[in-house]
Every structure is written in C-alpha cells, then in structure tokens.
Amino acid sequence: MMAHGQFLLKVEGLTVSFDGFKAVDNLSFYVEPNECRVIIGPNGAGKTTVLDLICGRTKATDGSVKFKNHELLKMREDQIVHAGVGRKFQTPSVYEDLSVFENLEISFPKGHSVFGALSFRRTVDVTARIQEIAETIFLADLLAEKAAFLSHGQKQWLEIGMLLIQDPELLMLDEPVAGMSVAERKKTAELLNRIIQDRSVIVIEHDMGFVADIATRVNVLHQGKMLSEGSMAHVQADPKVIEVYLGH
Ligand code: ADP
Ligand code: MG
Numbered sequence: 178m179m180a181h182g183q184f185l186l187k188v189e190g191l192t193v194s195f196d197g198f199k200a201v202d203n204l205s206f207y208v209e210p211n212e213c214r215v216i217i218g219p220n221g222a223g224k225t226t227v228l229d230l231i232c233g234r235t236k237a238t239d240g241s242v243k244f245k246n247h248e249l250l251k252m253r254e255d256q257i258v259h260a261g262v263g264r265k266f267q268t269p270s271v272y273e274d275l276s277v278f279e280n281l282e283i284s285f286p287k288g289h290s291v292f293g294a295l296s297f298r299r300t301v302d303v304t305a306r307i308q309e310i311a312e313t314i315f316l317a318d319l320l321a322e323k324a325a326f327l328s329h330g331q332k333q334w335l336e337i338g339m340l341l342i343q344d345p346e347l348l349m350l351d352e353p354v355a356g357m358s359v360a361e362r363k364k365t366a367e368l369l370n371r372i373i374q375d376r377s378v379i380v381i382e383h384d385m386g387f388v389a390d391i392a393t394r395v396n397v398l399h400q401g402k403m404l405s406e407g408s409m410a411h412v413q414a415d416p417k418v419i420e421v422y423l424g425h
Pocket of ligand 1: 200218220222227
C-alpha cells in the first residue's frame with residue numbers, strides 16, 4: 178500500500194440514496210496511479226451508479242471522492258472532466274456522419290488562442306496527436322472512414338480514443354467489451370494494458386476472462402456495498418463472492 182497522499186482517487190463513505198433505497202452504501206476504495214481497477218458484481222449491484230457519482234452525473238448523499246486531493250463531489254460534471262476524469266458510457270456515442278479523423282478532431286480539448294501564426298502550429302500538433310491516438314486504438318488505416326461504417330467494436334475503440342485525446346489521468350469505462358468478438362476483446366485488453374502506462378482506468382466488466390487479462394485489482398460490489406477487494410485470484414477464492422456472485 179502506498180501512503181495515502183499518493184493515491185490518484187480516494188473514495189470514502191460514498192453513499193447515494195434514491196427515495197430511501199441506498200444504491201451505493203458507504204463505499205470506500207483507493208486507486209493508485211497506473212492502475213486498472215475492475216468493478217464487478219451482479220446486475221443492480223450499483224456499479225454504474227458509482228461511476229455516475231464520481232463523474233458528477235448523480236449527486237451523492239454522503240461521503241467523499243478525492244481526485245488528486247480535489248473534492249469531486251463539490252464540482253460540476255464539466256469541471257470534473259476538466260480536472261482530468263474521462264467517462265465512457267455503455268453504448269458508444271460517436272458521430273456516425275463524421276470520419277474517424279473528424280471524431281477525434283472535435284474531441285481535442287479547445288485551447289484559447291488559435292489565431293494567426295499559432296493556428297498553423299496548432300493544426301500540425303493536433304494532426305500528429307490524432308495520428309498517434311488512431312494507432313493506439315487500432316484505427317490508423319481507417320482515419321478517412323465514416324464512423325457509421327465501423328464495426329461495433331471499432332466504434333467502442335473510437336470512443337475510447339475520443340476520451341484519450343483529452344489526456345485524462347483517470348478514465349472510467351462501463352462495460353467496454355460488451356458485444357465485442359473474442360478477437361476484439363483481446364485487442365481491447367492490449368489497449369487497456371497500454372493506456373495504463375500513462376493513466377489509471379476504472380472498468381466495469383462481466384467477462385471474467387477479460388477481467389483476468391486487465392485487472393491490477395478487483396472490487397466486488399453487492400447491493401451497493403463492497404463485498405470483496407483484491408487480486409482476481411483473491412476475489413475468486415473469497416467464499417462471500419462465490420456465494421453471491423460467481424457461484425451462480
Ligand atoms: P449495475 O450497474 O451494477 O447493474 P446500477 O448502478 O445501474 O447497477 O443500479 C443500482 C441500483 O440503483 C438499481 O436497483 C437501480 O434500479 C437503482 N438506480 C440507479 N439509478 C437510479 C436512479 N437515478 N433513481 C432510482 N434508482 C436508481
Ligand atoms: Mg451498469
């Protein structure tokens with residue numbers, strides 16, 4: 178364990194109550210830099226709600242979420258994005274009528290001065306960054322292709338690229354390999370292992386083979402509470418987990 182100040186994300190006592198029903202109940206966990214944290218748990222366990230709370234889409238009832246020692250629960254959704262937290266929802270939301278290049282281009286963070294001599298320099302930099310991201314997400318040969326013509330898996334990668342171009346320090350992905358082929362899952366695991374060289378990732382996932390390929394640590398959620406936490410091997414061998422989840 179690292180000293181407390183070294184954590185990228187500190188979630189403590191996080192709670193949200195919907196009309197008295199605690200979807201997330203006194204949850205605490207800590208994410209280190211360069212970590213791929215996977216959250217698993219049965220349907221309705223509260224996994225998506227945890228990401229909604231961290232990214233500011235849902236307001237917490239209680240607790241604290243500190244990102245680099247800034248309290249996210251006091252910030253708006255756009256401020257949280259600006260602070261360096263990216264979030265991908267379950268269904269891909271790319272611009273179907275735009276090319277892969279254009280989808281990445283419009284996701285590039287907007288700067289302040291883009292006038293005169295600066296704009297040429299900027300165009301060169303943006304293009305280089307788009308090329309680099311496209312290679313990372315396996316779409317370098319498809320930059321001119323309309324997003325509408327990509328496979329479901331390629332659209333998922335494009336959306337990950339649209340987040341990566343903003344250079345978040347924490348990236349949160351909700352079931353990114355759902356609907357992907359086995360080959361696409363393998364490539365996505367490769368992609369995640371590569372991107373945690375520069376940032377941390379929190380992934381919600383069901384596919385245990387995929388989890389084993391990517392997770393540095395696993396959190397098991399059940400009825401809004403933390404049931405178990407540790408390595409994949411640790412949680413898989415935990416009798417509590419076997420009883421409520423993996424045993425089914
Ligand atoms: P998971 O992603 O683990 O399948 P969710 O986080 O989507 O679970 O949901 C956890 C529970 O919280 C579910 O019972 C769901 O119906 C409930 N829930 C989620 N969001 C809301 C909301 N905005 N209002 C009321 N109930 C909600
Ligand atoms: Mg969910």
